[in-house]
Amino acid sequence: xxxxxxxxxxxxxxxxxxxxxxxxxxxxPHMSFLEMLDTLNEKLVLSDEMPVEFDHDxxxxxxxxxGVMINGLAHGPLKNTTTCQLHLREFKDGETIVIEPFRSKAxxxxxxxxxxxxxFDRIIASGGFVSVNTGQAPEANSIPINHETAESAFDSAAxxxxxxxxxxxxxxxxxxxxxxxxxxxxxxxxxxxEREHRVLNMVHxxxxxxxxxxxNTEACEVECPQSISVxxxxxxxxxxxRAKVLKK
Amino acid sequence: MQSLTRKILMCLTGLFLCFxxxxxxxxxxxxxxxxxxxxxxxxxxxxxLSGNLxxxxxxxxxxxxxxxxALYALVITMKNKQSGGSYKTDNRGRAxxxxxxxxxxxxxxxxxxxxxxxxxxxxxxxxxxxxxDANGNKDLYTLVVTTYQEGWYVVIYVIAMIALGYHxxxxxxxxxxxxxxxxxxxxxxxxxxxxxxxxxxSLGFAIIPVYVxxxxxx
Numbered sequence: 001x002x003x004x005x006x007x008x009x010x011x012x013x014x015x016x017x018x019x020x021x022x023x024x025x026x027x028x029p030h031m032s033f034l035e036m037l038d039t040l041n042e043k044l045v046l047s048d049e050m051p052v053e054f055d056h057d058x059x060x061x062x063x064x065x066x067g068v069m070i071n072g073l074a075h076g077p078l079k080n081t082t083t084c085q086l087h088l089r090e091f092k093d094g095e096t097i098v099i100e101p102f103r104s105k106a107x108x109x110x111x112x113x114x115x116x117x118x119x120f121d122r123i124i125a126s127g128g129f130v131s132v133n134t135g136q137a138p139e140a141n142s143i144p145i146n147h148e149t150a151e152s153a154f155d156s157a158a159x160x161x162x163x164x165x166x167x168x169x170x171x172x173x174x175x176x177x178x179x180x181x182x183x184x185x186x187x188x189x190x191x192x193x194e195r196e197h198r199v200l201n202m203v204h205x206x207x208x209x210x211x212x213x214x215x216n217t218e219a220c221e222v223e224c225p226q227s228i229s230v231x232x233x234x235x236x237x238x239x240x241x242r243a244k245v246l247k248k
Numbered sequence: 249m250q251s252l253t254r255k256i257l258m259c260l261t262g263l264f265l266c267f268x269x270x271x272x273x274x275x276x277x278x279x280x281x282x283x284x285x286x287x288x289x290x291x292x293x294x295x296x297l298s299g300n301l302x303x304x305x306x307x308x309x310x311x312x313x314x315x316x317x318a319l320y321a322l323v324i325t326m327k328n329k330q331s332g333g334s335y336k337t338d339n340r341g342r343a344x345x346x347x348x349x350x351x352x353x354x355x356x357x358x359x360x361x362x363x364x365x366x367x368x369x370x371x372x373x374x375x376x377x378x379x380x381d382a383n384g385n386k387d388l389y390t391l392v393v394t395t396y397q398e399g400w401y402v403v404i405y406v407i408a409m410i411a412l413g414y415h416x417x418x419x420x421x422x423x424x425x426x427x428x429x430x431x432x433x434x435x436x437x438x439x440x441x442x443x444x445x446x447x448x449x450s451l452g453f454a455i456i457p458v459y460v461x462x463x464x465x466x
Contacts, residue, residue: 006336006337008336019336069335069337071337071339072335072337072338072339072340073339073340073342074340098336098337100335100336100337102333103333103334103335104331104332104333105330105331105332105333106331107333167333168340168343169332170328170332170340170349171328171331171332172328172331172332172333173328173331183430203250203251203252204250206251207250207251210330210331211251211331212251212327212328212330212331212332213251213254213255213324213327213328214251214255215328215348215349215351215422216348216418216421216422216425216426217343217344217345217348217349218343218344218348219340219343219344220343222342222343222344223340223343230425231430231432231435232430233425234425234428234429234430234435235428235430236252236428237252237255237425237426237427237428237430238427238428238429238430239428240252240428241252241256241427241428242428244253
């Protein structure tokens, strides 16, 4: 199949970028989207042009490293899929595909399709952990947790931190990402000990990183590759309000 | 102030306004009574409200809620505009409802409507000179009925109530989410309740001027 690509090219953080046209002929419809970009890059290298830089790692849909806006949709037209799990059979022969980086004030573009998502790391560092003594692994069943709670916490923990929620949100809000970690911990007995500090610190850090407010449009859940529920945001709000009320 | 605290302020002022709308609508239902009874009863009701100290205190909370709700909406929207990204090709709209993304626009329509609405009735009742009815109360009823006989005002009213319906449809559910209700069952119930509430309020308010207009058009 033939493809017409319009790809965002930007030299570095401080340079203005623009969309550049590329044409690919004879691409296999069973290629993944990233394999298609690899093919393009091979062509560019052979013609002494700079390859298009994009983030990727596992290419199995579980690491959260890849992620671009494809035709104005985070991770492309398929819902609940990462960019690496998207295949060219989802596009028509001869189609024009516009590829842009995930954008938000908190995600500065580093180069081409690569964005700096370190803001997420700083949010996690501000409270996305439980403080436990190191040493031998504790007995697994010493803290009772029922099956439903464990599953629910695991659903929240499934967030891969790709940033599609922020890119999809009109406000560039990181509420879904931050809340997934907060409610993951708040659901488990181990996380309950530090719940007040955690939510206040993480929300504080989220605000410091220049993410916007959540307006509950719920677009994040629709585009999230892991279908992280917006009810996590509701739980974050509950935890925040509770922590504010109980704060000494 | 943290983002979630700002949202809580939007939520509490919004919910107070939601509560006020119910009381306001219930009071307005008196306009459906036969003309003579409606005039005396509606005027007596208005007189009671304007003279009661408790209602006066509540009215200050109401004014403060409207102002704070609009001000914080402005602050939040400005911050959101800065934080959100923009794309050359943007199809993100598929993932959410248009009215949830345009609460600011709907709110602005409502604010403009409120200015007209306050000028027409609130200002005239408080500071204007109104004739008295048979019981010696200011005749707000006649002012309301004559205003509703002007077609353009009825159109503005109905457009504003459509905007109100959509604003409430997202706003009520969003406020409860900001409060932190995360139990799936209650979230579902609240969504249904919110739909019913928004329909009831917007239809209720919109029917009154249309009813008065056609009643007097005969």
